[in-house]
Amino acid sequence: MIQTSFSYDALPMRVRFGSGVIASLPEEIARLGARRALVLCSPEQRDTGEAIAGALGDRSAGVLAEARMHVPVEVAARARARAAELGADACVAVGGGSAIGLGKAVALEHGLPVVAVPTTYAGSEMTTVWGITENGRKRTGKDPRVLPAAVLYDPDLTLGLPIAMSVTSGFNAVAHAVEALYAPDRSPVVSLMAEEGVRAMTEALPAVFADGGDADARAKALYASWLCGATLGATTMSLHHKLCHALGGTLDLPHAATHTVVLPHALAHNQPAAPDAAEALSRALHADDPARRLWDLAGSLDAPRSLRDLGMSESDIDPICDEVVNAPYANPAPVTRESVRRLLHTAWTGDPPRPRPLKATRP
Known part of the structure; x- marks a missing residue:
């Protein structure tokens, strides 16, 4: 049956897809008008995070490898403080929903643009949904500020996913x-x-x-x-x-x-x-x-x-x-x-x- 009544809002974001597309990351950061990006990842993805930071060169503000499932409020607070301390004006979230969720938490508090580099199939990078867990309860919401400004889908980065x-x-x-x-x-x-x-x-x-x-x-x-x-x-x-x-x-x-x-x-x-x-x-x-x-x-x-x-x-x-x-x-x-x-x-x-x-x- 054809749906005859609906509304559809297209989200304002940029997607680049393809093998080796990660090489365009410095270009994407420059396109945002940003000078220094903090790379966010989980402890398991530290090596990948460090490689991404290396590719950013002078545009890297460092790596924070503390992303965890469900974005614990204390981890979000540390990431926000670290971004401010390093003078980062953008974040690169590398990994799955944990890393991208952490990037969203920073964006929600400080309004920093996020470039997402997914290495799993979680899909969080395509949404305005954020989630933070505090005292055993996960709070979720929607806010356009957390939507990544750009997403780089590079299949090469998923080859090592267990x-x-x-x-x-x-x-x-x-x-x-x-x-x-x-x-x-x-x-x-x-x-x-x-x-x-x-x-x-x-x-x-x-x-x-x-x-x-x-x-x-x-x-x-x-x-x-x-x-x-x-x-x-x-x-x-x-x-x-x-x-x-x-x-x-x-x-x-x-x-x-x-x-x-x-x-x-x-x-x-x-x-x-x-x-x-x-x-x-x-x-x-x-x-x-x-x-x-x-x-x-x-x-x-x-x-x-x-x-x-x-x-x-x-x-x-x-x-x-x-x-x-x-x-x-x-x-x-x-x-x-x-x-x-x-x-x-x-x-x-x-x-x-x-x-x-x-x-x-x-x-």
Whole structure:
């Protein structure tokens, strides 16, 4: 069915994509009118961060390798202080959602422009969404100040991404596109990007799994992550992201792996209430039951399929359920305590996704 009523706001950002495009980074910093950029990355990406700083030459203000999942408020505060101390007037965020999220936290406080250099498939670089975790609770919001001024997608930088991380990061990207297909503020443009993003990513991941050095597969996965991230940037999030924000912020579960486990179950909950989205996903995945297809794909790629295996205790289900139900996101299917608890328990055990039961109708 053609959507006949919608609005679409294009985000003001610049994207450069291609093998070796990282060489244009000094040019992009100069284009912003910036003099010195602080490179932000995680401790695991320090070598890459140092290489990026070296490529910046005199335009480098140094490297801060302290990015962590869910952007703890104390890490954000240290990054802001370090940027001010070094006189940085721009940031280069290198890595996945943790590094780019840290760049956004600096931009939110100081208004410094961010150039994002993604090395995973998280997609945060395409959105105005920021998140900071404090006292076990993750706060999120939207602000145009945090949108990267430029994004450099260089598939060469993803060749060293570990296979397991590649798979879960890819599922994280797919989750963005899945929810965009039934978001209340979706548009035909977003739906086209979302369907293509799901198709490209789920085709690329088995090839990446088979050979992490497959340059074509890596480029296809990064292309898919761009599309999936763009859909996240153009729409509001629903039950899946609410669940993952609660699980990550409260229990500090690994971000991409949590998305991987939860996605099939959240989709199974919503499929009956979102027939157009289910039809698009069926085309992209070549499957009658998209939720079950994603669960099966995760298993075939040795991805986690149980919240219990990620470190969640069964006693955590009720507190997470309360957090989700008490402040729900917009969602096509009803979000009740009973249905969310059922969803979480199935995701915790690692059983196949169970469709949301439909209420019986009176004759």
